[in-house]
Amino acid sequence: MAEDKKNQQLAPVAIAGAPIGLGSANPKQGQRMTGAQAVVASLEAEGVDLIFGYPGGHAIHIYDALYDSKIIRHVLSRHEQGAVHEADGYARATGKVGTVLVTSGPGATNTVTGIATAYMDSIPLVVITGQVPLSMIGTDSFQESDIFGITIPIVKHSYLVKSANDIARTLREAYHIAKTGRPGPVLVDIPSDVARQHTVFEYEDSVNIASYKPTYRGNARQIKAAAALISQSKRPVLFVGGGAITSGASQLVSALSHKLRIPTVTSLMGLGSVPADDPLNLGLVGMHGSQYANMTLNRSDLILACGARFSDRVTGKISSFAPEAKLVHIDIDPAEIDKVRLADIPIVGNLSYVLESLLAQFENGVEAPDTQEWLADVAQWRDRYPMYHESLDEDTECIIPEKAMLKLSGMLDQESSIVVTEVGQHQMWAAQFIERSKPRTFITSGGLGTMGFGLPASIGAAFGCPEKTVVCVAGDGSLQMNAQEMATATINQIPVKVIVVDNSALGMVHQWQKLFLQERYSATELHDIPDFVKLAQAYSWTAERISKPEEVAGAFERMLSSEGPYLVDMRIPRDQSVFPIVAPGRALTEAVGAIDLGERVERNVDNESDAEEGRC
Amino acid sequence: MKHVLSVLVENKSGVLSRVVALIARRGFNIDSLSVGPTEDPSRSRITIIVDAEKVAYDQITKQLNKLVCVYKIQDLTNDAYLERELVLFKVNAPAEKRSEVIEIANLFRASVVDVGATSLTIEATGSEGKLEGMEELLQVYGIKEITRTGKIAISRNSKDA
Ligand SMILES: Cc1ncc(C[n+]2csc(CCOP(=O)(O)OP(=O)(O)O)c2C)c(N)n1
DSSP, X not given: OHHHHHHHHHOHHHHOOSOSSOGGGOTTTTOEEEHHHXXXXXXXXXXXXXXXXXXXXXXXXXXXXXXXXXXXXXXXXXXHHHHHHHHHHHHHHHSSOEEEEEOSXXXXXXXXXXXXXXXXXXXXXXXXXXXXXXXXXXXXXXXXXXXXXXXXXXXXXXXXXXXXXGHHHHHHHHHHHHHSSSOOEXXXXXEHHHHHSEEEOOXXXXXXXXXXXXXOSOOHHHHHHHHHHHHXXXXXXXXXXXXXXXXXXXXXXXXXXXXXXXXXXXXXXXXXXXXXXXXXXXXEOSTTSOHHHHHHHHHXXXXXXXXXXXXXXXXXXXXXXXXXXXXXXXXXXXXXXXXXXXXXXXXXXXXXXXXXXXHHHHHTTOOOOOOHHHHHHHHHHHHHSOSOOGGGGTTOSSOOHHHHHHHHHHHSOTTTXXXXXXXXXXXXXXXXXXXXXXXTSEEXXXXXXXXXXHHHHHHHHHHHOXXXXXXXXXXXXXXXXXXXXXXXXXXXXXXXXXXXXXXXXXXXXXXXXHHHSTTOOTTOBOTTOSOHHHHHHHTTOEEEEEOSGGGHHHHHHHHHXXXXXXXXXXXXXXXXXXXXXXXXXXXXXXXXXXXXXXXXXXXXXXXXXXXXXXOO | OEEEEEXXXXXXXXXXXXXXXXXXXXXXXXXXXXXXXXXXXXXEEEEEEEEOOHHHHHHHHHHHHHSTTEEEEEEOTTSOEEEEEEEEEEEEOOTTTHHHHHHHHHHTTOEEEXXXXXXXXXXEEEOHHHHHHHHHHHHTTOEEEEEEOOOEEEESOTTOO
């Protein structure tokens, strides 16, 4: 059908729920086999060729069946949390569903943080957990955990499979649900006796779930009304979130922005959806967004939100957020509409479809708004409040993280590199200063802010995109949360590059203590343990340590040109802060630490001088 | 404002946990919740009564609608609908008071379902107003125990499924 073809072109992943593999045409169709074999056959039919996992007693039969698969590669992580983040990084980098297989009890509970991370950022995963036999469920048997119950609030959907006959249909539904509509993680719990039952394998192509029918096409009348509202606006802004990446709407966002001369701002999850060097793109908004992007969003008279959910990290104090703005809110999830900010015109649908129709309105006679004056204002703010100014740190002998990130940015090709981050100050510096211009090239735990996400996610991304250079910007705290995954990289020859922005502290919390809690540094000093160079070397990585500004370029060069996994332990002073910062609960207009060239080249904050310990 | 929601869900284990967990997690307060099978054995109906302002109410229904196990949500509040609840009262009723208590039960078309040496158990169904009225009258004798099913509701409009 012509219509279907169009769907596929626009948003292949978000809309097409069908298997990317052979589906019902798979060679095992109609064969008699065990439940465990049906699990493997289902994954093969679905088109899964890579899964991440960790075995155990109640997953052993599925693992046994996997041993025979010529299609599926299994990556043994070193911790189940690592496996989930790896599958998550793979999904974020490729747009495909990530698959995880673990055992019951502790294996299953170890996946919880990974599932919650994926849920918060709408990442499609299928997590298969072994379970104790059906007859033993509820008896506190060895390695039993109610993973179905535990994960109810953090999955898009979940199943407890009670018969081997249900395995194929359940997995088909799981993949369909994970990747359609607003994507998310789906859990499939399979008791070990079900894995041993026999069944005839029948995989279907289509799924019909009466209670699950996402809306893809936006309401035509609403789209018309939105066009009229945009046309009349004087200070419009496009606020772009992660939905633009999920929906594959990047080009349409840019097209709309250029056609109507409307500036764009992006949430952390939206980074990469619009080219960083697009003159109309102001980049990151929110707690650590630039002063000019925040001013633009906050003073706008019309926000066109594209797959963004108005997180508190974006809006600051909601009652004073963009007080004069009307809101056109486009999202595939109806529950996002009016959740945080009331929409004047809600449009529920796939962003690509909606933007296409919206563009058509302006191509067919609706007048573009006159934004000349507005853009002049925006340009002025941009000049006056730059994100960084070299002269601030001219005579320091220490490595300045902002400069290092700018350096790295210049060394990375937009097409052939992916930047992944851990969580903390380094994450924000990476978001602020590493330019990203392609969707799926900036990968970070936005909603949950999970320390320990970055290293495994970068390994997963590298598995998914072997032709790309994957650089993980890490903190010395975060890296220790899943450092064991260095083994996974080494053994599988995954050449991820890790830069540890090493401040011997839980820097982001330390910064809050410095700014908001009278420098009472409770439990945020990490000391210099471990020696990250030795740690990496213990995993057969190449590693080096740098602490002087002049060493940065050389180290990054060696790192990027190396064949295998590489770690740079980059020592920075402990008292560096991420600026600007909007204190939690404060209005977006109350940012601290923004540079104002209109006065002096200085940050509007008064505690930069009290450097402690002075070590680089 | 009070809303009566009739939620048609999959009749499967775990579905009620999902609905309850969602309501609890999003911080909504429910007045009453009851669940039972429907004419279609693969579906159950959950009747939820919530007291919520518009924005919160919209969120509840949208979030519930997002659950894959939810087929349909009807807000019966503004439609013509029937609402019923079943209550069991165990009332103090020494021999000399027994006939008085039975009389009250009869008055409300309730029935006596168990008789003890000093108490009677009465089963009553009806609207909230009727059951409250009855409880008030029985209070005089001393109510030892009350169990209620929670409300169930159905629309009077025949074209709605
Ligand atoms: C699993 C987890 N625990 C705690 C936190 C709270 N937290 C947020 S940032 C941060 C410090 C991170 O330290 P590090 O990785 O060294 O990065 P830095 O901020 O120093 O760059 C902490 C503890 C978190 N986000 N995740």
